[in-house]
Amino acid sequence: MELLNAFILLSNFVLVPAIAYGSQLALGALGVTLIYGILRFSNFAHGDTMAFGAMVTILFTWWFQSMGISIDPLPTALLALPFGILCCIGFVLATDRIVYRFYRRQKAAPVIFLIASMGVMFVTNGIVRFIIGPNDQQFADGERFIVKARTFKQMTGLEEGLSFKVSQGITVVTAILVVIALFWFLNRTRTGKSMRAYSDNEDLALLSGINPDKVVMVAWIIAATLATIAGTLYGLDKSFKPFTYLQLLLPIFAAAIVGGLGSPIGAIAGGFVIAFSEIMVTYAYKKFIAYLVPESWEPDTLVQLLSTDYKFAVSFMILLLVLLFRPTGIFAGKSV
């Protein structure tokens, strides 16, 4: 019984949150890795693209809420998501047209693209804060929990409760569906294959008659879609605040690099590696250990390796280790 309690405790505070967070990071990292594979630069604006997409989704959500449209028990945001995606695609394509296309014509070095993307990042961040404000925004509605901690305790008679939020469930399900759709697209469709070919060997792709403009456009469309989905899911799960997305950039890039830049499977694996390490390192294990050891051995401290304030240090450490010992990432993408 003690063992089971310990396991439930860990599931509730580590396993479930980490899976949800990992899914969000994976979706974000997929967008980064895709742009890296096709356009060959690290898109620093991706975090704020997520914020932009989520913001539009939130505005639509509020509008729907004010009109009384809802899909209870699911959050209204899901209904608004397609509109958010469309607007985000429009925004990203406009950015490409105004900023990146110029540098593509110049055949600029990747580092110039990277700097340009930082500019785009600041501008996007400014736009988002200008429109929706810098503060926390609440937009989640509908049912909050799939399983409540109290119900779980009553059901099982255990001391520890396991709660499973609707937002977490939606996150995981959506992530799985999106990843399946993406892999189907990349591996089975003509356009998807041509994108992989372009990412693999640009010159040969051109010789084969693959249209680079189309490949680039589709890459942006997919990246914007993934960013909006990831941003909205993150906002539903935690809360929406423009600056949070700027900070999310680090774990997302860490995930993409750990998995191997340019490798979609790597991005997913990397997302979960980062999420699990971040949450496991910052979790206080005192209660967990108390369940497993005799009472007299119970630790006096929290047994927390790192304060949650320092959670970003975890991504940094993993990033550092990977770059030192396996620069191409787990799934051998392109070296950075």
Next chain:
Amino acid sequence: MSYLSASNMTGGYGRGADILHDCTIEAAEGEIAVIVGPNGAGKSTAMKAVFGMLNLRKGSVTLDGEDITRLTPQDRVAKGMAFVPQTSNVFPSMSVEENLEMGAFLRRDNINGTMEQVYELFPILKEKRRQNAGELSGGQRQQVAVGRALMTQPKLLMLDEPTAGVSPIVMDELFDRIIEVARTGISILMVEQNARQALNIADKGYVLVQGRNRFTDTGEALMNDPEVRKSFLGG
């Protein structure tokens, strides 16, 4: 009139100095034309000029009587040219079959027949069609590269040193396959380091020196020319 006729080509890369000077290269239907010459003679450059990868200041390229001098490489592919670069000529993280599919990207009709022909020509590719091209040996990779180029059903196949870095046995086999391709009526333009073997199978040989045509004759005649032998074939 030859099927491919590139005459008096003069030009270089970008705004740089001229590399080719009045260079002429021709290939008739079903003929194997080979460009040989010392290092830095402009062999690959001549082939790239035929394919439209550098700016010609003078001269013209015609394919089947049509002037294609101003076309981009991509447009030339649509006209029936296929080019196999010397290096990075496959999509390494894609399967052999996907490589062939990408070769046929411009085609909207059914490509299964062509793919079957490529598999007939290179049986090993059929065996490995699910494997990633990047995991194959050098010789097999060259076969994928040639196969990919054949997928557009070209009239002219251009090969930039197809035997670079493969073993002598594989080289002989590749040459055999190239002869087979030529027998189907496809013209072949090839740059080769292994001058002796290449001239052996060539209908026409071009010896380039410093971007100029030095000797032009049938492969056999060049092999028997004492001067060519002394200077370029090591006696």
